[in-house]
Amino acid sequence: MTAQNERVPGPAGRVPGQTERVAARHAIIDRRVNGENGSTGMDIAALLAATGTPSRTAIERTDAPAEATDTGATLPAASADSDPAPPADAAGSGVTMAPEPVSPGLTSRAERADGGVMATTESVGEGVSRRWGLDELATAITAIANRFSRTPLQADTDFFDAGGTSLDAVELVAALQRELDIHPDLDTVFFDARPRRLAQGWLADHPELLLPQTESPAEDHDDLAQLFADLSGADRLPLVAPPERVAPRRILLTGVTGFLGSHLLLDLLRHSDAHVVCLVRADDDNAAAERLEQALRRFALPWSREVLRRVTPLAGDLREPRLGLSGEQWKALAGEVDSIVNAAAAVDFLRGYPSLRRTNVLGPLTLAELACTSKPKPLHHISSLAVFNGAEAATLAEDEPTANVAALPIGYDRSKWAAEAVLRRAGEHGLVVTILRPGGIGSHPETGAHNPRDLNSGITAALLRFRTVPGFRNLNAAPVDWVSRVAAEIVGTPSAWGHTYHLTGPPTTLEQIVAETTLGGLGVRVQHWEQWCEDTVRAIEEGPVSELESLAQVLRSPVARTQLAAMVTAPPASADRTAAFVAARGLPAPATSGPAARGKMLAALAAAGPRPDAEPYLRFHETLTGTIGPVGDSADTQCDLRLTLSVAGGAQVFSARTLDVGGEFACARVHGEPLTVTGTAIVRPHEGIPLRHETRHPIMHYQLTLRDAAGGDWWLEGYKFAAARRRLVRQLGTQVIEIGRAGEPASYRGEVAVPMHTYLPDQIDGIEVDPSLPERQRRLAKLLWLSWFGGQLGKSLMEPVLRVGTDLLDLRRALRKEQGR
Known part of the structure; x- marks a missing residue:
């Protein structure tokens, strides 16, 4: 569920309404983060709630999966690119991909254990803080940022690419205001977390702090300009011949530690004879194997010697030129794999395009380069229905033009749009590209495995808990087992390559949700989505309901609410090509409606249990x-x-x-x-x-x-x-x-x-x-109860009669048998 919104970058490249915060709020953050004893271990949920600062990401400090599976909308948490990795180089090999210049700076957190750059405030006039040169301020911000990143970063390295988390970002903001007397907004940090860009933005907004005789820094936060510069990288790909149309024997799979990627790995192994090379962000191949095993076990998937026998874990990094591999490794990989499947993405709809581009755009471009190296290889890319946010189409068809990129409301949507645009350009060079677009990806119907950061999961949990649902037109979603099964079948079917597929089931309407929950005895109330956001956050806070705190943090964010607003007007997605392929291959339809889905809904309701203070249904x-x-x-x-x-x-x-x-x-x-x-x-x-x-x-x-x-x-x-x-x-x-x-x-x-x-x-x-239910639902509930209860009692009364009849038949058979002797 992704949002439609009119926002586009305003002056200085910022999204209107996101950058104005009161400096006193950050002073409170400073005190809360550091406390009297200097501790930084306070829970960010309590911290942000106390300060009133909207949360921009999930609250866990965690070693999240390196490649988060793209579901179209997630509760922001440690993103796909939050694991340890070296800072980005300037360019890839053979393809120039919007180089990021490296600036000198301190290089490790350990070297800053004594406090790093402790810039003091100089009084240069009443109410005026210390003055800075651009390079000087960028170096100072870099030094402080290195204390909170998991790997060293330089002035042009994104803070989140270096392993920073949302909690780290809060601490970084507090440290910058305490030590440098600058007050960047949390939204600004999420939009573009490169120290040089933070310095540029601050000095552009506060020219009085710029040292005399220093050139005024250009505010180049225009993510659309950066986006189109990134697209030009595809123009430098070589022209290639079409790949051989045969079932793959050795597949490179990225995103394998994510929710969809891990299921996709098992389906590729189950339904093909291919060997799978799994690109995993890790220090070495042994560590990659450990991460892979942990990911599969986390999602209740089997891990055995048989799985490992057909899998090669490869330590690498999608964000890096040549995937972070040596020249020899790159060449060997290009020569041995005959298919590439990209299921990796940084899934965080609160970060700006500049912060997401390395994983979500430059990563697919690097894979396109690999597909063109040595022998040509087909490339299968997991995209998202988010590319339609802002489009005015009545139906989201597989060949329908995507939204105008300027109409896309957030950086995540733009990064997914840009990835498709890059790969379409690669297709013009002869590369065979298949685009697979899931919507919401639901839990596995058998194991119950789910993505806890998925926005759909959070809303469903709130529905079960609070008996309310935001008004919407359609939900375009399908369970993870069906999405991965169909994707694996497409990868293994050469005649299916080169097209776009929507991996969604039939759209679910609000009327269907209300009908099925009413049948299940839930009796949900439908609210305008803004009112639903307010009431849900209040209910979580008053509970308190710790398991829904991540959802509350998202709903406190205005940007997240624009994402949620898409539920109100999102048109249904059609999947005609996918449906035809599924039918031709004899695959099952997704369990998104009908008796089977209703049974799952009832099971979920039973597991959820009643609210302690709920009126009886x-x-x-x-x-x-x-x-x-x-x-x-x-x-x-x-x-x-x-x-x-x-x-x-x-x-x-x-x-x-x-x-x-x-x-x-x-x-x-x-x-x-x-x-x-x-x-x-x-x-x-x-x-x-x-x-x-x-x-x-x-x-x-x-x-x-x-x-x-x-x-x-x-x-x-x-x-x-x-x-x-x-x-x-x-x-x-x-x-x-x-x-x-x-x-x-x-x-x-x-x-x-x-x-x-x-x-x-x-x-x-x-x-x-329950008197809080609409009258129509109350009547329906009564009729359902009388029908069910009467049926059960009628069955009970008939059972003795049927038993007597059965006993008489058995006695008759016995008599006949006795007489026949």
Whole structure:
């Protein structure tokens, strides 16, 4: 789900509305980050919440996968390019790719353990801080940034490319204002985190701080100019002949430690005879193998000697010229692989294009260079439906023109657009390029593996928790197992190469979501997306709900909300070419609708459980009266049960057939005062199979706890039975019960029944549905309940009759067999 927005870079290349922050906010960040004891370990979630600063990325400090799988929209976290890697070189081999000049600077965090550059503030006039030259300020920022990066960076190296995380960025901002008295905005750091660019931006915005006789720095944050400069790299690719159209035998796969990439690896191994070379960001091949194993195990995928036998882990870096390989390694790789699959991407829609371009644009360009080196090779690129954000098409068709790049709202969308543009230009040089565009990538239906940073997953979790959903037109998504299976089949089918495929299932509409969740007993409310954002953030904060904190951090960000806004107007994606290919190859359709998907939804609802303070989805009352007596004696004491049976969600009964029970029990023989009742009732327990030594079939099983005001406990167990006899309706209301002290055998036994005059007003007319639901949903919920519950009871009443019929048939067969002797 990606956003449509009118924003384009404003003056100085910044996105309007993102760069104005109050300096005092950063002072608070400074104090919170460093504290009185100098600790920097405070949780960024609490830090940002306290300061009111919108979070621009996920809060975990983690060694994230080197290649994050592109789902079109994710909860920002440690991105695809957050692992250790050397700073970028100026150019690649054979293809000039927008060189980034290297500036001198300090080179390691260890060398700065004593504080690095501690620039002091000079008073050059009232209210005016120290004055700087551009190179001097860039060097000072570089020195401080190196304390928080995982690998050394120079003045023209992106902070996130050097392994910086969002928490590191907060600490960097605090250190810059404390030590250099400059106050760059967090949004500015995310847009372009190269120290020289930060220096340029600050001095351009504060010319009074520029040293005299120093040339005014040019503000060159124009990411569109940088984007088109990057595209020109494809023009220097050589002309090549088409590759041989045969199934690949040795495949280079990038992004293998990401969510889609790891599943794609297994599908390539399962459904082809190919050997797969896996490019993994690591110090050496052994470390690459370890990272690969960890990634597969993290997503519940098998790892064995058989997998390793057909896989070659290769330590490299997609962001580097020639993938960070030596000349000999590059040449050998170009000669041995006969297909390239790029599933790697830096997936972070809060970073600007300049911060994402090395992984998302220059990386595919390097792979295109590899595809043209030695023998020609087909290149399969995992793109995203994000390239359509801002487009006005009624349907997102596979051959529909992508959006105007200036209309794309964020750097991530632009980087994906630029990657496709680069590869289209490469195709003009003879390269065979296949574009695969997923939308949202859902969890694996069998293992439950999912991408926890995926925005779709976060919204679904919030839906299950808070029973609300933002209004939208369409969700274009498919489960990861289907996306990877179809992608692997395309890679292995030469006749399918060279086209664009949308790896999405049939679009899911808001009406479908409401209908299926209503059927599941969820009863969601639909809100305008802005109101949904506000209410969801507030609910997470008030909870608190730690597992949804990442979603809250995203929803606090105005930029993230523009991404989410696409849900309101996003047109449906069509996948005619993909559908035809799937049908021709006999592949299954994605499980995105129909009974199978509904079953998954119900299972998810059951696993999610009810909110502690939630109004019951549905409830009704049940009154029972009768007599009990000591075990072994006749029943002689009147007792009454006044119960309320409730359902927190439809899945509670549809999957587990369980109802919550509360109420009151009154019986003078058990206790002088009424006892409080809590417990559960199970509909058709044991699937209606008779209990041991019983011929009656159980209709319902009550397991209740009775408690007095002093805390004394009793247990009550009751069964409603069906037998092959008349008075069927009476059987539905009669319950055989046993009662005993907690931890002791039964002391009392008896029978209670529902008075016939109370059945209709209590259990039919008296059904109450959550009043917060719309009236139409309340009516539907009541009808669904009566249909389901009546069906279960009817089945229970028929089971004894069917059993008698079966027994009679068995007896007849036995008699015939006996007579035939």
